[in-house]
Amino acid sequence: xxxxxxxxxxxxxxxxxxxxxxxxxxxxxxxxxxxxxxxxxxxxxxxxxxxxxxxxxxxxxxxxxxxxxxxxxxxxxxxxxxxxxxxxxxxxxxxxxxxxxxxxxxxxxxxxxxxxxxxxxxxxxxxxxxxxxxxxxxxxxxxxxxxxxxxxxxxxxxxxxxxxxxxxxxxxxxxxxxxxxxxxxxxxxxxxxxxxxxxxxxxxxxxxxxxxxxxxxxxxxxxxxxxxxxxxxxxxxxxxxxxxxxxxxxxxx
Numbered sequence: 001x002x003x004x005x006x007x008x009x010x011x012x013x014x015x016x017x018x019x020x021x022x023x024x025x026x027x028x029x030x031x032x033x034x035x036x037x038x039x040x041x042x043x044x045x046x047x048x049x050x051x052x053x054x055x056x057x058x059x060x061x062x063x064x065x066x067x068x069x070x071x072x073x074x075x076x077x078x079x080x081x082x083x084x085x086x087x088x089x090x091x092x093x094x095x096x097x098x099x100x101x102x103x104x105x106x107x108x109x110x111x112x113x114x115x116x117x118x119x120x121x122x123x124x125x126x127x128x129x130x131x132x133x134x135x136x137x138x139x140x141x142x143x144x145x146x147x148x149x150x151x152x153x154x155x156x157x158x159x160x161x162x163x164x165x166x167x168x169x170x171x172x173x174x175x176x177x178x179x180x181x182x183x184x185x186x187x188x189x190x191x192x193x194x195x196x197x198x199x200x201x202x203x204x205x206x207x208x209x210x211x212x213x214x215x216x217x218x219x220x221x222x223x224x225x226x227x228x229x230x231x232x233x234x235x236x237x238x239x240x241x242x243x244x245x246x247x248x249x250x251x252x253x
Contacts, residue, residue: 037124040087046077046132046250047124048086049117053139053164055102056091065232066138069242072233073134076246089117091144106140106166114147121148125157132250135160138231139190143169149177159249161242163231167193178245184236186215186228201225 041047048070052058060066070086077084091113092102101113121133135158137145142162149172152158160177167190171179181191189197207222215230216223233239 037087037089037120038127040085041124041128041131043083044085045082045130046084046134048073048084048134048136049121050086050088051091051135051137051141051144052088053141055099056089056141056144057094059088059090060086061088065230068233069231069238070136072239073242073246076243077250080246080250082250091117091141102140106143110144110147114144115151117144117148118151121152121158122155125155132157133159136163137161138163139166142166142171146170146172146177149174161245164188164191164229167191176249178241180231180238180241183228183231183238184240186230188215188228189226190229192228198224198226201227 037047037049050060050066050070052060052063060070074084074086092099117135121135125131125133135145135148137143137160142165145160145162146165146169149158149160153174156176158176160172161180162171162177163180165171165179165181171177171181173179181188187194189195202224205225207224209222211223212225214225215227216225231238
């Protein structure tokens, strides 16, 4: 029994560290209210719903890498004849209670909050008969999206793109979901679980205000090296796999 408690404690400690690695603990400029998905979706063919890494509070607009990816996705959809909009889903409060709920949710698979998102998405597709939804998640956000997709298996108009899936979580193998854990240049240490690589890369350097090349994550407002944890639209696997996924599931309207 003592062995299992030790394993659980180790996972909890790792998750807190991992969450700090993924994004700034304050998570950007989000607020405590979820974006009104229904309002944003009006008149659009496809709604992209973003779930950030870390504590789930960072809007994609605060990350230039992800601004580029969303621009790329929306450009591809536009070429197929679809209108689209990207909205943020802020999943945790900006306080200690929100932090505690996020840690617990990630450890046990977000059972209640993922169901809440799934219910919102079901309502959206029920009230907009032509609307399709793509859930997009990074790191812990990918795990959250994965949990939500389990509740949405019977909704054929919902899809997901799960990027940098935590190594202890198994990404969906559904045709309606894409798992992307490698940018085609360097394996992502946060998906492979190679924590020793992160320690080795940062052992003799202090966190910096400038993002180091080759992959980085944030602790507070500083960057540390995280090899492979960098996703850009023009990287070998990022653009090709997302484009292929969109072609397979949407094609030309």
